[in-house]
Amino acid sequence: MSQFNRDEIEFVDIRTVVGRDSDLFAMPEAAVKILQLSERDEVNIEILSKLISRDPALAGRLLKISNSVSFGLSQRVTNIHKAVMVMGMTAVKCLVLSTAIFDPFKLSKELRIDIKGFYGNIISVATTCRKLAETSDYKNPGDAFTCGLLYEIGMLFLMQNYPVEYKTVLDRAMISGDLPGEEKKAFGIPHTEVGRLIAMKWRLPEDFVSAIGNHHSFGYRDSQQLDDIMRLAVALSLDYSVGPEIDLEEKIAKISSISARLNINNAQLDEITVTTISETLEFARALNIDIGDYDTVLSRANQEIFKTYMSIQKLFKERQELTRNILDEERQRGILEAKQVAISTLSHYINNAAMVIFGQSQVSRMMISNKSNEEVVASLPRMLDLIDDSVRKIVAVLEEISDMNMLDDVEYFDQSKIINIDDRIRERLAKISDVKPDESPVELRPSIK
Template sequence: MTQIELSALLDLLPKYTPFKGLDKDLLTMLAKDISVKTAEAGLCLFEYGDFDTNEYYLISGIVSLIAPDGRESLISTDCINARFPISRLRPRMYTAKAKGPISYLVVDTSVLDELQINTRKNNNALVKGMQLKAGEEGHSLIVEFEQDLNTGRFVLPSLPEVAFRIRELIDNPNSNIKDLAKLVNTDPAIAAKLVKVANSVIYRGVNHCDDTQSAISRLGLITTKQLVTSFAVLALFETKSHLFKDHMRLLWEQSIEVAAYSCVLARELPHFNEAEALLAGLIHNIGEMIALTYAERFDDLATDIHQFNMVIGKLRGKLGEIVLSRWNFTEDLITVARESSDWMRGNGSIANDGSDFDYCDLVQIAKLYALEGKDTTNSSLPAIKTIPAVEKLNKLQLSTEQTTAIIEQANDQITELKTIFNQ
């Protein structure tokens, strides 16, 4: 490589992740093992199923990504995800071919491994810089996530089919409880949980519910719909990554805890449905759960907890919004997933009568009570009287002391709900 070629490459590399922000000496060392190549239309960079050791970055032109079913998506230099390697997953999920004349970088994965080692050696010095870049990286990952989602490179976890069918049947004005019970019974786990909830201290009636139909009759269609969705959501809190397994487990436990507290608080508030509040508590962390499953595909995030924690704060709300929108959830629940980690939401624009208190506010308060003094997956919790949600609740004539008393009196209900959802 001539001095002129090296100089051109050093100017080019910072445009791509993860070379941006590196000092010139480190870039010079890495550049020795990076090639700039050109190709004509039709060149195959890699094929579906390959386990090759090269990463490819597009410099100019258009690359076609062809899925096994024939679907095609294009990557061009004006796409924001062109700053990342082309279809980085292994085995390769696509066949990549030049759509026309292209130029591109070829980087052996050993180069990226060496970069990661050097980055770790200087980790303490880089932390502040990483913090400054967290917003930018978070935005870039959101864009890449949406690109991967739209092109099928990342597939969202789906609610079980029976949950979708149950929701559709309940939304059908011609549905009846008998048909609904028959459909629910096709999933014995959901059916058993519905009966348990119907017989819980929250919904218990004069008679004991012995079957699904009587349970649905007691709960009502709307509550049944929300409970079925809640049971389905819980099944999604899984990860194959050993690195994130404990984190996912903690998310799962916290979501159940927050859901139970949200449910008992909703019973004391007009215009709130306890089953809706329960579901809101369960899904408030759904964006972080998706971020965990997505982060498994990025070695730099999966092995660098500092960078992961910084970026996940930016991803959490947006990913929650994307996922719940795809699942056709209500705007109230989408707001919970998008904003529940923003403790100061609504600050300075609170209605005098507290009428703008919503499910997101409810979940925030439930979270503060449920997780007080416990380890959390993210930053420490704020003082309970410092957030706008509490101020809104006070304007609804429910003081912090009254809220505490409600939760203490509902301890049996909270325990029972947690037991049901943990089974």
């Protein structure tokens, strides 16, 4: 529809396009007439049934769908009139829409996506919606199923009508990791909002419109039940969708939060996911949509499980690295704290040694003034020993200060962040004066006679 430049995407105002165009998906005439008839306030079931019956392919699909396990009817449907009566107008309308838009030939090869996987994902979401609805006691599981079939109508519209532009959007999203952001740049709104606008234009029920428009959001405590059913189905379904992968932690958090709101436990979630593949295949056959055989779908599931395993492994490695960094930071903080404590202790040693030297100096002056020369000379050896001992302490402290940047292998005192300064100083003094490490230190207080 728009001119395309590979360097720059020509902006398309999708909001205006959806509001202006009457036939958004170029649907068959019968489907268009059925939609027009269904929009009336009072619908004649007989006329609607005859209209559907005029299109043998559409009628055949509708009967297959109504009798499939996915729709979950308790009685077998043998004619269109009964199908319309049993399924209800909303379900018939949505199924007509889904059969009309699920056309792989409308998706250009330019997109280079796994079309089978993409359609398989949509049907898987619909099937999961029904199972979640049943488990959470939703009022109409069939409505949840049909709503799930249309959850990606916004993306389908962009793919079918703007394939080249959307391929560029996908390529850019794989780099930026932000598909909604890239969609806004090219089309003004993300595909979820496109889907919401189309659902409103088709006059779908308000809860359908909300669920389709909010299927990627996290939701909140008071979310509508169908919104949460859709969100959880999308999060649980194997990620065959297009665009960048969802962050694993975000996905786990979303599943946990939404399942809690729906009062669904892990065992129930496991049961739902295990039984989804076979029902997805059955419904795809009813729609004549090729999503691959059982082995192919199972292979995709195994690939998804492997991707999840690799993501968990990567997450585990990141956690290990983070733990190491935290421990390193904690050790660095411990070393800094130890240095502060050590400096305080070393200052105390220097202060004591200086006071001894100062004290002996004062004693010497007093003795010179009051004692005879013989008495002064007799006292000098002890005074000099005290001064020598104090000088050695100061030297040992200075050496310890010079090693303060080498604390990685330091032994801390009694599992604390305090360095055992006393033992370290004693060992240095032993090296300086040949004093044995286990000997008591020299008395620091000066003796005045």
